[in-house]
Amino acid sequence: MKFKKIFFIAFLASLTLTACSTSNSTVDNASKSAALITDGNINDHSFNQSAWEGLEAYGTEYKLNKGADGYQYFQVKNKDDLKTGISKAIKQKYQTIFGLGSEAKNSITSTAKKHPNKNFVIMDDTIKGYPNIASVRFRKDEGAYLAGVAAASQTKTGKVGFIGGENSSVIRSFKRGFTKGVNDQAKKMHKKVTIYNQNIGTFTNTFKARTIAATMYGKNADIIFHAAGKAGSGLFQEARFINQARPAKDRVWVIGVDADQSNLGKYDAKGGQEANFVLTSVITGINVATKDIASRSYQDKFPGGKTITYDLKNNAVSILPGQIDPATWKYVQIARNKILAGKIKI
Template structure:
């Protein structure tokens, strides 16, 4: 049974033409020509951590690469810069739109002010933003996920796997989005076994303080929780989560990954034995489907929500040890049925 999902997706706004060249920040690009001679392409503006985070940004990259290959469109990805402002993001998105990329996708809620401003000035370009539902515009698709639902399942897994009756949660940045992960995880743990304690720590108050981009901070936080008795640690910390996984592997206890199936990430291969599962969300599917909608001329603006029922979020089962836990599998089945039926209402805040 493979719980890593494929999004069942409603799409987002406008037709497109695109040309490949440069933009502010580091880039990688590849242009493709259609039969009528016009270039088309998708552009990603990465969140903090950039490509190679083995998580959120890499999932978006996978969607871009799939679209480029299967839909024969060009592609371009732009890295963030340290300490950048909203003005830097506005400049980046503006340049991508002027160059002809369509859709232009901001990966992460931090792009919300920039996407809102640039989309208003470029009504013929479709914009996407991942993890934000605040932009109401005909040419903006808000690609959002019910992360609390997959985090609830991660909590069920943690409560089943712990022997010490103590588990941990490490959040990258203390904000509304990451508190959804925390709330779902804690609820899943407590619903499974009320005697299990949950240690919780955030790495930063603001994204620019390195909460999503500092494996050393993730390692330190997880190590502290492990010293305090935690034998399962779940992270929602982007690139910083690599440090969480490293700390768990060093002590031979379970880590639970996030966003992508981190058991299958090549950069984490030496730790995979200790990655029990990952709470996933199909960012790759969201990106791919937005590109296809633009290409087909069927894109529409508004919120595009992915949840457990649609397959947009889920729990990975790549680790064979995960599948051997029969009580866990039974509890997960019950939890999944409860969430999709509406019997279990997963909280977004504690």
């Protein structure tokens, strides 16, 4: 009987230890968990998709599962529901919560006040004065400058365009970089290049984006760079419509934004030839930043209260070779090296 009693006590102790071990493991994982809140399609070939890819890379590196105690995204219908998405992530005990762009700014600010023990990240904007909010900014003007160099070098008509979304600091950064890149390269090549600029006013009005694109292409622009989010699909629609009636050699071009948007440029040219009208894409390393901030949080080094800037130097901003011709690509690389050396100021 004595032996049975000792065995039973040992058995109970082992159950207790197992339960404690499981509980601690859950708590540890929960404290390393990360969630992305978005009001757009997670497969948008742009901002949202890049952010999610960064979280997936984070989960892979630290062997975390998609879902509770790991990493997840919460997609809501529109920006008015972003706060609801954040609340869902908090209820499911995610520790580090990412919001994208200025549309998430108010929701993150108000929620961070109520949950000081949670980590919040505003991507592509700045929130100051909160020790539990990290702000992430990108030198988008650097990538846009390189796009401007490419556009000025490769335009055949001497006319290019820029279509922005809302008139925000981010869009002005894109516009400023692109404009300076075009003007600097045109001067270097002793050619005149006209730039058409127009903002849509939103990031969702596809019809207006297409109308603006049609006007610019109608004025003989042959390359248009957009920084218009979801609305940018209107530019792709118009470019496809125009190009399907032309030989591939006479196509008009689009420069994509934030992620590689070459898949959106596939079409059949006049005569049935398969072609693509995306000249290049300006990459904003949302994935680089998302993975980096999540990793810092995992290591208990969350940069709360700070603004982290990502640029050409840490490879978070770049431009793809795409269909840029070899001579133009050399110009792009020369400009990139001068930016890194501090010889070009934007």
